[in-house]
Structure formats: C-alpha cells, structure tokens
Amino acid sequence: MNSYEMPLVLFTVLGQSAIGLVAVSAFRQVAGPDAEPGRIRLEWLAAGLVLVAGLIASVFHLGHPAGMVRALSNLGTAWLSREALTIGIFLVLLAAGLILMREKTSPMLAVATAAAGLLVIVTMGMTYSPPSFPAINNALPFVFFCLTALLLGSSAGQVFAVKASQPMLTRILTVTLVVALVIYLLVPCIWLSGGEIMKQTAGQWLASPLYWGRIVIGLVLPLALVKRLKGTPAWLWVLILAGELMGRAVFFAGTVHTAANMGGMY
Amino acid sequence: MTQWKKTDIEQAMDCPMTRRRFMKWMTAAGVTAAMPCGFLVPGKAEAGIVYEGGYETFRNACPRNCYDTCGVVTYVKDGVIKFVEGAPESTFTRGGLCVKGNAYLRKQYSPDRIKYPMVQQGRGSGNWKRISWDEALTRISEKFIEMNEKDGSMLGLAMTKYSGNFGITNYGVEGMFSSLGYTTRMVGTPCWPAGIDAQNYDMGNMWCNDPEDMVKARYVILWGVNPAWCSVHTMKYIYEARQRGAKIVCIDPVLTQTAAKADEYWQINTSEDGALALGMARHILDKGLVDQDWVTQNAVGFDEFAGYLRSEVTVEWASKKSGIPAERITRVAEEFAAADPATIWIGYGMQRHVNGGASVRSIDALVAMTGNVGKPGGGARYGHLQTWGFNYHAMVQQPPEGAKGYLGPAAKGEFDFTEDSKGPAYANRTLNINKTARELLDATDPPVRALWVSCKNPLSQDFDRNLLIEAFKKMEMVVVVDQFFNQTVEQADIVLPVTTLFEEWTVNASYWHYWLSINEQAVKPLYEAKSNIEIAAALSKKMNELKPGSCTFPADIDTKEWMAKEFNKGVYDLFGIDSWEALKNGPKKARTNRLAWGDGKFGTPSGKYEFKSELCAEHGFNALPEYVASRKPYDKLRLLTPHTKFGLHSQFINLDWMEDFNPRPYVYIHPDTARARSIADGDRVRVKNKTGEVLITASLTDNVPPDAIMMYEAWFKNNPYNCQNLVDDTSADMGAYKAGAPGVAIHDQFADLVKA
C-alpha cells in the first residue's frame, strides 16, 4: 500500500470536476436546446473556484511549495510541466470567459476553454501513467479522469442548467454512470489476467473498502436514484464527488509500484 | 549531509579573518573580565594537527570474535571520527569490512551508549543513579574487602568474561582478578572446545593452513560451516579454487547461504556428521584409495582404525544415519580421495553436540587417511592460535601475599598461555562457563557473592536463561562493564562505561587468517568511559587505599605502553617487524607457521598423526575416532540457534542502521511442519520446551528440514526476544583438556511450537 496522497486526490478530482463543469456547460451552449443555457457565469465561477481549491490542495503535496513557480521548466520531457502549462491556459481562458461573458460566452470561447480542459486531462493522464505502475501504464488514467470530469460536469451542471436542458444532462450522466460502472468493474478483472504486478494491483483494489464504496455510493446509488426520480436531483453531485474521491484514493494507494516487488515476478 | 543552510554568517565564521577581527575586539574591550559562564572556561587557541584533507588517520582492528578480524583505517577530524574503512594492506580483507564493520560509527556515537558509572536502586527496577568513578570503585572495593574478611579469601568473587572484545590488553580483566587474590573464574568456552580437543588428540594442536592457500585445493568440503555469513572474506578464495577447477561440497543440516554457492549440498541429519565421515572412510578403505605411504610414514593406529571401519561401519549404515543416499557418499568419497590436494573446513556449529568431539575426530581421520594433512591447499581446517604468542603482560599478575584460595587443580582456558604456576597449592576456583547458572547457584564454601561481567553478555549468551536469572538473584553484587544497556546490564547493580575499539590501545590477531593489526587510540574516550585495564588500575588504587596491599595491579598505567609490553621477539620474528610501530602503516602477515604440520612433526605424544590416541582414551573417550550416538530428542522438533550475518552474538543488531536491514527475529519452519500446526507465513508463534519459551514471528522455508526449526541468537533493542530461553546447558563430549571445561551442545536442543 502506498500513501494515500490526499493532496493529489483532491487536486486531480477537483481539477477534473472544474473541467467537466466547463465542458458540459460549453456543450450545453453549443448543442443544447436553443432556450437560454442557464446561469453560465455562476457555473464558470464555480468551476474556477473548484480548480483553485484543487491547486491549493496540490501545494500541500510539495515538499517545497515555493519551488512550484519553477514547475514549468521541463516542458521538453515532463508531462507534469505540460500539465501545469495546460492548467494555466485553461485558467486564463476561464477568466477570459468570465470577463467577456454577457449572459453567455461566445461559443468559440466556450469550445476553446473546453478543449483546453481536455488537454489538461490528457496531460494529467500521461503524468499519472508512468512505467512504474504497470496496471495504469496505459490510457486508463486518461479514461478514469475523463469519466470523473463527465460525471461531475453533468451532475453538478444540473444546478446551473435551465429546466429545458436538464433531461439532456441527465442522459449524459446516466450514460457516463453506466460506462463508468462497467469500466471500474471490468478493469480489475482484466488486471487479474495480466502480469504479477497487475494481479497484485487488482488484489489491492478489490480488497479495498474504498473501491467498493466508490462503486456503490459513487455509481450504483446515483444510477438508481436517477432512474427512480427520472431526473437528476440537484444534490446528486455530492454522492458522485464522494465516490470519485474514494475511487481516486484507491487509484493512488492501491496501485502497486514495480519497486514493491523487486526480486519477485513481473 | 546535514540540513544546515549555509547562512552568510556561517560562511563568515569559516573565514579566519572574522575570528581574528573578533579576537581583536575582545582584547580591546577588555572583556576577559568576570565571565558569567560557570562551566565554560577561557579557551587557549592552539591549532590541532591538520593533515591533507584535514583528516588524521589511525589504524584500528575489529576486536570481535570473528574469523576475519579486519584491519580498519579510521579518519578523524577535530577529534571526531568521520569515516571508517578496511585496511587495504591486508590481502585477506583487501580494504573491505562487513555489514557490521561499516556500522561502527553508529556504535561509537550512539546516544544510547553507557556514559557514566551508575548504580541501580533495586536490581531490575530500571531506576538508576549516576555516581562518580570514585564512588563506584569505593562501593565495589568495600564489598570485596568485606567478602575477603568473611570468607578468608576472594573466592566469593566470580568473573565471567569471554569474547566480547579480543583486544589482547583486555586480558587485563583476568590480570585484575589475579592481582586481587585467588578468585572464582568461569573457565572454558561455548564456542569451539570440543573441536580443539579433537584436533589435539589427533595432531597435538589445533592448527589450520593459511586460508589464502585454499585456492590451491582441488576439492573443498565445507562441513557445518557458513563462511558466507561468518567469514565473508574467505568466500573469494573458495570461488577462486572453483575457478581453478575445484569442486565445492557443503554439508549442513540447513541450506545456508554457503550451501547455495556450493556445487553440491548435502542436507545431513543434524549431529550425524561422524557417521557420514566414517561411511566415506570405509568406502575409501574398500576402494584402496588410502594414501598408504603418508599413513605409514606419518600416522599410528591406522590398522586398528581400519579394523574398526571394517567391523563396525558400512556405507548403508552411514546413509541411514545421515540421510544421504549411499551412491552419493561413495561418489564423493572417491572424488575426495582422488583430488590432490583436498581440504575439509570443519565449522564450530558442527561440534556443538554431545558427540561433537568424536565427529571432528572422524573428519580429521578422513583428511589424514587421504594424505591431505600437512599439504598446501589441504588440511582439516578448524582454527589456529599461532599468531597469539603475546606476553599476556596484562593478564599475568601476582596475587597479594598471604592470599588464600582454592586447594586443587585449576583448569585453564584455551587462551591462557601462562605455564602452570609452580607456586603454593592455592589456585583459582574454576567453574564451567557453559553451566554458569548452575555453577553460580551450586558453588559453596564460599558461595559466589559477587559477579564481575566484562566482554560478555551472559543473559543473551549463556544457557538456561531462567536458571541464570535465579543465579543473578542470589548474587549480593553484580558489576557489569559494557557499552550498551543490554539484558545483562538490566540485572546489574553497578554498570561501568567501557571504551570502544577507537578509544583504547591494543593489538588483535585472528584465529583463522595470519594477519596482525594494531589498534591505536583514535579519539579520547567519550564521557567517562575507561578501558578494562584502566578500570583495573583504578580499582587497584581504591583497594589499596582502603586496605593497603590488597591488590597488586599497578595503580597508574599508560595503555599505550601496556599494549607495547604485549610484544616479544617471537612476535617480531613471526611477522618480520622490529617493533609494533611497523603496524602503524598497515597489518602485517606472519611469514612462517602457515602450513599446518608441513614438517610432519605432530604435537602428539607419538609425534605422529594418531588415529588411535591413548591420551584420548585416558580422558575417557574412545581411542579411535569411533561413532558416538547423538542426543535422544526430548521434544518433537530439533531447535537450531546459529549466528546471523547482521550481528556478532548480541552486538550490532541494536543499532538503528542495522534495524533498517534486520528489523525483527524469525523462527524458520518447514512448510509441511507449519501446515501440520496450521501456522501460516508471518504468524506469531510460541516456541516451547522444558527450559522455557519464546514468542516470535514464523517464516516458512524449506531451507530447514521438516524435523527442525531454526532461530538466530540476537539481542534486538526493545524486544524481549532471547533464544537462550530454550537452550539448556547440556555439555558437549570433549573440551575439558585444552579449554578447561567441556563445550556445550547448543544445537542438541528440541522444542515444539504452536500458533500464539
């Protein structure tokens, strides 16, 4: 078991939620019903605050936070530097959107910000899939992060969306919940047929109460609620956020590092 | 790599200019007036000696009880040891130490070192008061004088000392005791006495070739020895021998690290080594592979031995006893006889049995009948004391006149080279160190009243620990001289701080290789630590103060001079040096005596190798190296308690650096044995037998046979683990002849275990 790395859990989940909010709101503006798209300004402001909160959390992860300002110096090879850069771009675009917005942003800016958000998730996916974690040395982190973004984007988005576009958001949420449920149940099984370290990772995940907590509270319960209430209650995002936080904690603590098995099978 | 941030003032402090400017201000302001400090005093600014790179180098020697006894180079700056390294001049250690040697800095500068003489209010209570050396020695002297008056002799004072520090000047502890009068001595050794006696009966002395000539061997049998853990510097010669075509066979009840490096490993049934050796001897005899010329020329009694082999020994019997298939025994016996030269290294663990001596004799016979004794690259290697011919000036002290003592023969330990004192009939009362608990309890007229412990940790090393706790309770005073608060200091009345190897002058030789190393005092003793001879001198001064003439040990001594007094012409000739100063630029190797029995003149009464030893028969054993049965098991599983690579008896394992690599003890169990008791890997188990019990973590491995369990002897810092709770004090067969008392059957113990 590695350390839970709580600062990183908070940073990644909150960051991805903010990006999800912006992306879903952008989608609502561009492809949503032509009625007015809801309280966009408030939504983007919320996203901005959530992202800043995530960044503050990430500071606690650093041994020497003062050095954070130098984090961009290795853009050439380090995905972590690129991640910092893309987050910077996303924040700038978000701020621009907030300033220029009358009652909604120009679609061009909305899409650009969403694209920047996607770029952030790509760089995050690459940063957290080093060769030392065979189980996630692939596109899985990127998939997990996209799911987090979509889940929170569509669920938290309800709060800001106008009545008309809520069914669309609910549909997005339901689909994402189903996809996420399938992926999170399937991935450990795939690992069980993989190498030794993947098997151990699957073992750790399946043995972790947090993993099952996330499946039940973060995915199955919301799915059931959305089905029964035939809509997304405004508070549903709280359950989903709790599930994502639990899931991310398992992602960091339960994924087995190759160095933990030196001298053993690989 | 400290975390001092180089502030600018710190740089400023480094440069002398600031210091001079500061001094100038001091004198100008005339501030040398009344300094408020009560402790610090005006300093005199003379610069210390500064060498290249700012280091002074000193020569030291690791004084532990180890085959390798490495030469050490110590780097000192500002009176603080910064770094230690192996001495490069020795071809045996080649500039290297081991995992323990490299941890010496953590011993020297550990905050847990015992610093001051202290007295415990209530033994075992843990409540200690600090006292001065004067007070401590006064209490001790008053007790000794009171005992002398009550018993009319000093026999009530007992000393238990062995191999905690093999620096030659530390024999000053025995010297201190002699200078107090006739006292009680725990004599003998738990280590290797049965093997010493066996080799003395066979060849007249324990003498092995220079281990560096092992490269010439064509066949090497490592019999019950684990050099990969206990003599890491010898392994490279075994590898080189293999490189040159030798076959390496390892015979051991446990699949040790050495076994993993051998070509062929025999998992022998513990303590049946004698039977196996005799079986091989019988086959060699039948195949006519005996080196008849060598035997007729250099040995006596071979015919009787051959007769015994033909009538009593068969390969099948040997195979049944040892568990090794007959075809294996015959093949290796033939290969061994054919190889020229072939050698067998006999380990100390192998002779720690009730039939240990007999087993060593039968293996010696195997080497002799194949003509491999007295041959470079050959020999029955066990150990030697060729390089220990010092004056023992510190040990040889005269008792005060009029001292009364014990009437009767006094046994002498194997390191006691003094001739038998032809003086009055009085002698020290010698008790068997391997039955310390029983002897301390049973000794009468006078009973043992006071116990002095130095260079030894009885409550970690001596046997039948629960009985020893009783024995300690009976003592009126227990004085322990040690560096760390171990399980013996816990039961002491007075503890005296002793110096480490870096804080005393002494000289060290090895019982395996032929190098000699000086041990210079690199730094001042920390706190109020004193070396053993300084303690002896201080005690003598106090004794004579309270009762003139009660102690003949010189009252003030110079430890460097006492080290030099150990040297004599014999040592200088053997090492080709004209004074001990020559050892300041590195260890020196003995120039002669490195080929055991090369001249064919054996030390036996007959002057030849004695297959049949009358002396051995006189001492109550078989004249021939006959098979002696092993001990009847008194419990289900055999219990083995060998040594770990991370410590030397109870030293080093308590250091935090060592805890990084060796955090806790384990009992090693065969998976089948564990499954039968539903024990899984990592479970807490309770190992019990008639002597006591131990709570420990289980580790499943087939390195140990299904009918045995193994745990290593060790003292972990705050962990009550102690394998001596399970080991009783049953004696080995031989050992009294040369070591003063029989050995101890450490590996003839049995126990059972159950899930805790």
Place this chain on the structure above:
Amino acid sequence: MKKQLGFLVDADRCIGCFTCAMACKNQYHQENGVIWRQVYPLKEEIYPHKERAFYSLACNHCENPACMNVCPVKAYYKRDEDGLVIHEQDKCIGCGNCIRSCPYGAPQYNPVLKKAEKCSFCHQRIDEGLTPMCVLSCPVDAIGVIDLSTLDTTGLVQYAPGFSRQPVLNPSVRFRLPRLPEVVRRKNI
C-alpha cells in the same frame, strides 16, 4: 555507443551480506529508513531457496531515465562524459514525481529535507579515479563498475528475472544469474 557507466550485479558471487548497503550508509549517513542501495532477496518463484540469492541494486543510471524526464524542475541531469544520472537536491521541490515514476525505486524520499535523493554512483569518487564505496566494500567482488560501450556481455543479462523489464528506460545494469547447487535432501523424514 557513448560511454555509459553502470553496475555489474553478479548474483552468482553475491552472498547477500549487505556490506555494500551499509558501506553506502557509512559514506553518506542517509536518514533512518532512507536506503540508496538495497539488497533484494529473490522470491522463491525465481530462486527456489528463500533469501539465498540477492540483487544488490541502487540507481541504474538509465540511458533514458524516467526520473530526469518526469522532473518538472529539471533537478536531474545526465553527465555527458559517463552517462551518470545526478540529482541536484537544491533544485528539488519534493513533488515525488520521480519517486512515483522510477520503476526501480531508486529515488527515495528524505522526510527531513522533504526532497528526493538517490545513489549518485559516488560520482565525486569517480572523478577522483576511485571506485564507488559499495563496489570497494564488497568482500567477494559481486558488484563491479562496467562501461556498457566496451562491455563483453557474455554470460550477462540485462533483464534478470525479478528485475522489471523497461526497454524504454534501458537501465545501465547487467546481471550474472545465481547458480543453483545440486541439493541432496534427506530421504528418511
């Protein structure tokens, strides 16, 4: 191929005595628990006898080091003259990315300095023409310094069992595999 120094880990000669690991501690006095060179016992799936064969591993000074590539503040550099990967601790911000990304666990976290640190191949000693302390201290010459550009690799293997295969990083370490003794067990138990 450019000069690339690396360690030869001769698991056949190695007796698992931990002298190299302690010599490294004796030289650099790392914090308790921070271990630059560790002696890993081979598990029984790879070597049948428990804790009887070892790999002594520190930093493998890879050709394409993960630590150097992922460090956001460029606190690692690879020396051109001999390919050693050196960590500049004062640049380090303690983000732990190198610790997370190195498959061999070479970078360790120093809890007091709150920074990463790792084996530097004793490059100060290499520059003085000396050998690293671990290599010097080994009593059986089971660790050696090799130059991969001129190495005769007969009998050597890069990815020994029990050592994670990472071709992208291309660790500069070569192994000689441990031998197996012919074991004769007692038959009458």
Place this chain on the structure above:
Amino acid sequence: MDPEQRTRLAQLRDFFLARRAQDLARACTALSGGRTAPEPGSTYWDHAEFAFNKLFVGPVALQAPPYASAYLSTESRLMGEATLTARKIYEMAGLTSPLQGSLPDDHLGVELDAALGLSTMAEGLDAEAPRALWDYFLQAHLLAWIPQFIDKARRAEAGHPAVDLALGHLETWLDHQTIKEEGMTP
C-alpha cells in the same frame, strides 16, 4: 536579556548539568523561586533523579538525548556537525569546554552556559561582532533543536514534575528570546 532571565538561564544550566539528586533539588528550588519544594533527600528527589537519568543520561537507551546533534544530524547521533559548530562558536567567543572530546560540546547544559556568556558579551557598547555571534547561536542553533528536544522530552514515557518544571522554564526562556527578537530591542 534582563538579569532575571540571566539567573533563570544559569539555574537551567545547573539543572541539566546535574549529576545527582541534590543538584536537581538545588536547581529546582532556585527555579521555582525557593517556593515550598519538598526538602532535598526525600524520595521525591530520588524519583526526580531516576526520571532525569531515564530521559537524559542513561544507562538505558535515552528517551530524549539532550544533545544538539541528536536532532540536527541525519541520524540521531552525537559528535555530529552541530557539535563542531557549537565548539567553533565557543571558540569564537574565546571559550572552550573543559571536557572537550569527552562530553560532547553541544550538551544542553554546556549550550545554556554558552548562551549565558554570549548574551552577556552581546550587551557591550560597540559589541557588533558578539551580538552577531549571539544572534546566530540563538537563531541557527538553539532555536533549531531545543524545541524539538522539549517536545521529545514531554512525549517521553519517563517523566517527573521537577523535569516538567525545568522544561517549562526552558521553553518560556526560549520564547522570551524570540519575542525580544521580533521586537528588535537591543
């Protein structure tokens, strides 16, 4: 530092350099301003000495080693870099420990004694150099390890009211230095 602080410092030095119960009793009575501390020789002071030895002296493994380099070196060792820095600071001030080489120079008692000396010298008129040295000794040395030491001593298993009294006074004296420090009054 006002005289009252200085006497407090001297009493603390005597406390931590104490060899036996009487020394502890004398220092503690002084520290508590002679108020009704139990008279010396009663078992109160024996228990104080037992706890004092378990924490700071031995022979058991120390629960709170009173040496700077046990806290400022990479491993809890003595005679580390911090010891030699302390020795150099004493040298700068023309002072040396009479037990140099046997008692580590960075023992708490010795350092408090040095603090006494250095702070006095720093009071001088144009005492620019000693004030810099005293300030360095306080900031980079005393404040670097003594708080850790106090915390470790308090969390240790062995304890006694007399020891807590001394630790309390040590802490207040140290805080007093920092408050004065911020105030930058000479």
